[in-house]
Amino acid sequence: MSASISPLAPKSYPDMPAVRGVRMATAAAGIKYTNRTDVLLMVFDKPAAVAGVFTKSKCPSAPVDFCRTNLPHGVARAVVVNSGNANAFTGMKGKAATALTAKSAAEAVGCSENEVYLASTGVIGEPLDASKFAGVLGDMNKTATGDFWHEAAKAIMTTDTYPKVATRTAEIGGVKITINGIAKGAGMIAPDMATMLSFVVTDADIAPAALQALLSAGVGPSFNSMTVDSDTSTSDTLMLFATGAAAADGQKRIETADDPALEGFRSALNDLLKNLAIQVARDGEGATKMLEITVTGAESDAAAKTIALSIANSPLVKTAAAGEDANWGRIVMAVGKAGEAADRDRLAIWFGDVRVAVNGERDPGYSEEAASNVMKQQDIPxxxxxxxxxxxxxxxxxxLTKEYVAINGDYRS
Amino acid sequence: MSASISPLAPKSYPDMPAVRGVRMATAAAGIKYTNRTDVLLMVFDKPAAVAGVFTKSKCPSAPVDFCRTNLPHGVARAVVVNSGNANAFTGMKGKAATALTAKSAAEAVGCSENEVYLASTGVIGEPLDASKFAGVLGDMNKTATGDFWHEAAKAIMTTDTYPKVATRTAEIGGVKITINGIAKGAGMIAPDMATMLSFVVTDADIAPAALQALLSAGVGPSFNSMTVDSDTSTSDTLMLFATGAAAADGQKRIETADDPALEGFRSALNDLLKNLAIQVARDGEGATKMLEITVTGAESDAAAKTIALSIANSPLVKTAAAGEDANWGRIVMAVGKAGEAADRDRLAIWFGDVRVAVNGERDPGYSEEAASNVMKQQDIPxxxxxxxxxxxxxxxxxxLTKEYVAINGDYRS
Known part of the structure; x- marks a missing residue:
């Protein structure tokens, strides 16, 4: 946790209702931090359907390997998340640490080890002493409670400056459903942490395959459309759990993602994922401005996204934003380097509602003052x-600010 | 030009001999800067063979378009380079500016417009008033001289902190050949400049097709293996001219790039290109450290280069270098995100001679002190x-330093 909270933090946090079927507890195991919680246990008293998407890194962390192995079983009873150590690039020691954690969680909750899911965030390459928290999982299970979402979000923070929570409701076949989610972002105070973790739980009754299809589709325009510094973590993890508790209210179990009854749920889920993703971007290291970059008129949606990410990841675009500089030439540069089809002489660019370039040159009515006024906003479309x-x-x-360089470059010792 | 010179600047500059067949002059046209030269004219009194490689940007500058159109003619009589304005994203006005410049240069030198080559570097999107320098090209031609390489290198600088020159000699069939080159880098003081320009001239007698083959092969392990901030300019231009003056000493004209007589020349050319490219990287905005990143054991050379560039462009790797932090976990991250084949459990990483990771985990003999000592060096392998x-x-x-953010983010006002 950073000393100062991001200027882009939410002005208020939503009340997070309990979601039937899930209980949570946190503990301070002293993995790296002092005077704060750093372990989260989520417990599903009845097996919950589970879906997950993970980092595309070729060097994934041990917990990512562990989750991928368990995911085909499709049901979850426990989730253990720790901050302070990513258990990544830790070789056989890393595998031993996930095995110990899973065994301890399974014993604590009374389930099979393949019903346990794990995530770790923090230092890469440092062996994780899982015995530090494995021993407390039994007690955590006893005290776990449903009204604990804010505390859960806090326990998984690394250098996030605020906890990230979101809640939505929807109806499936007339039955009210709740979806809650928490996330942590790619912030780093000790300069070797960077991981996006997010856990979403609903009381809907949805089969694992349908849940996975919903999540895989939902991640594209949300978490996979958000970037802080283009550096993909070894540990990125987004999981969605469905406890099925709404079946008690008569919700008919959903077996496939194309079921028309899912319309409202899908919309609420996607909205929640987008909200959490934007909260992560708003808490990027050193952030003082939020950029929402929309590309239209591309040859395909995929080409549009490639170009939008080329703009979003450009250090020159991001430093210009930090300097409140309406430097649209750098947008041209980033479009040009993206590699997707672009016709210089058809390009048009807007900052907010101010068109700064059109037909391959500066807008005839260009006003530096009008463009600069948009750049002074906290949110820049x-x-x-x-x-x-x-x-x-x-x-x-x-x-991209000097503070980003300070957070990630000032020597860790 | 920046007020302070990069700590990575050369300790001394080489004497740059004249290259027979090329004369140069500079002028202060006041395009953007005051009290400095900003236009360079190179004149080949006899047609020189020409080769060029240009930005891959889909939004290239007007001069890049112009050069590409002329290149198939294969001969050059004049080159005009200006700093202070990139003439990029300037629409029909940009095309008119290149036409005016080419017409003026052709009149000044007494050649055809398709024997003229142009390059511009500076602001993107601002119309270039080519009349500012078009009128002085006649006088420049009269005063142009062969012993002018350092001045030429200075005239094309934008926010470079030092001029970049290099010279090599070789023999072709027993005849001594000289190769001189100048370059400018991606530095920016006014926060909207970023372009790599380089011009290399030899007195060798080499046909255009052979020259192009030499240049196209030479750019891969030199300029295309160097990155400051991953942002590709609209205007990147590297040109190689062969005046053929060495024919007077009996050098037999080279018609194809696979001619065995080229062995020494190719080696000298490649060495010069690499030297200039490294000079550009060493003058990256705000640079305090130079990283030479070597990837071995990849599935292919192309895969190795993709992974090496993923490391070189990672903001987290670059900020760690700025902080002298031996943060090898970020190297793992950058390898993992590159998308090329990698096996976490076979990875090994060295800082200098210090192996920090092996077999997918921290080296058993890891010494933070030894690794940190390498990071304190100015040059970090x-x-x-x-x-x-x-x-x-x-x-x-x-x-990547706070100074980079300051140079590119502080408001241009």
Whole structure:
């Protein structure tokens, strides 16, 4: 946790209702931090359907390997998350640590080890002493409670400056459903942490395959459309659990993701995922500005997203945002380098509602003052129209500030 | 030009001999800067063979378009380079500016417009008033001289902190050949400049097709293996000219790039290109450290280069270098995100001669002190072995400092 809270933090936090079927507890195991919680246990008293998406890194952490192995079983009884150590690039020691944690969690909760899911965030390459928290899981299970979402979000923070929570409701076949989620972002105070973790739980009764399809589709325009610094973690983990508790109210179990009864749920889930993803971008290290970058008129949605991410990851675009500089030439540069089809002479660019470039040159009515006024806002909408097709995408990022360099560059000792 | 010179600047500059067949002059046209030269004219009194490689940007500058159109003619009589304005994203006005410049240069030198080559570096999107320098090209032609390489290198600087020159000699069929080159880098003081320009001239007699083949092959392990901030300019231009003056000494004209007589020349050219590229990286904005990143044991050379560039472009790796932090976990992250084949459990990483990781975990003999000592050096060699195949690549980059953010983010007003 950083001493100062991001200027882009939410002005208020939502009340987080309990979600039937899940209980949580946290503990301070002293893995790296002092005077704060660093372990989260989530317990599903009845087996919950589970879905997950994980980092595309070729060097994934031991917990990511562990979760991938368990996911085909499709049901979860416990989740253990620790902050302070990523258990990544830790070889056989890392595997031993996940095995010990899973065994301890299974004993604590009374389930099979393949019903346990794990996530770790923090230092890469440092062996994780899982015995530090494995011993407390039994007690945590006893005290775990449903009204604990804010505390859960706090326990998984690394250098996040605020906890990230979101809640939505929907109906499935007339039965009210709740969806709660927490996330942590790629912030780093000790300069070797960077991981996005998010856990979402609903009381809906949805089969694992359908849940996975919903999550896999939902991650594209949310977490996979958000970038802080283009550096993909070894440990990124997004999991969705469905406790099925709403079956008690008569919700008919959903077996496939194309079931028309899912319409409202899908919409609420996607909205929650997007909300959490944006909260992560708003808490990027050193962030003072939020950029929402929309690309339209591309040859395809995929091309639009590639171009939008090229803009969002450009150090020159991000430093210009930090300096409140309406430097639209750098947007041109980032479009040009993306590698996707672009016709310079059809390009148009807007900052907010101010069109700064059109037909491959500066807008005839260009006003530096008007463009600069947009850059002074905390939230800066950028739009690029390519004039080629119907493809479109929106991505979110933050600016690149001296504070980012300080957080990640000042020597750790 | 920045007020302070990069700590990575050369300790001394080489004497730059004249290259027979090329004369140069500079002028202060006041395009953007005051009290400095900003236009360079190179004149070849006899047609020189020409080769060029240009930015891959989909939004290239007007001069890049112009050069590409002329290149098939294969001969050059004049080159005009200006700093202070990139003439990029300037629409029909940009095309008119290149036409005016080419017409003026052709009149000044007495050649055809398709024997003229142009390059511009500076602000993107601002119309370039080419009349500012078009009028002085006649006078420049009259005063142009061969002993002018340092001044030429200075005239094309934007926010470079030092001029970049290099010279090499070789023999072709027993005849001594000289190769001189200048370059400018991706530095920016006014926060909207970023372009790599380089011009290399030899007195060798080499046909255009052979020259192009030499240049196209030479750019891969030199300029295309160097990155400051991953942002590709609209205007990157590297040109190689062969005046053929060595024919007077009996050098037999080279028609194809596979001519065995080129062996020494190719080696000298490649060495010069690499030297200039590294000079550019060492003058990256705000640079305090130079990283030479070598990847071995990849599935292919191309895979090795992708992974090496993933490391070199990682903001987290570059900020760690700035902080002298031996944060090898970020190297693991950058290998993992590159998308090329990698086996976590075969990875090994060295900082200098200090092996910090092996077999997918921290080296058993890891010494934080030894690794940190390497990070305190000005030049930091990083090596990653993937243990998969024979592919290898080396790339160069600089660190990411608060000064980079300041140079590119402080408001231009």
């Amino acid at each position: 950028v739009r690029v129209d390519l004039g080629l097709g119907e493809g479109r995408a929106t991505v979110w990022t933050c600016d | 990083v090596r990653v072995d993937l243990g998969l195949g024979e592919g290898r690549a080396t790339v160069w980059t600089c660190d």
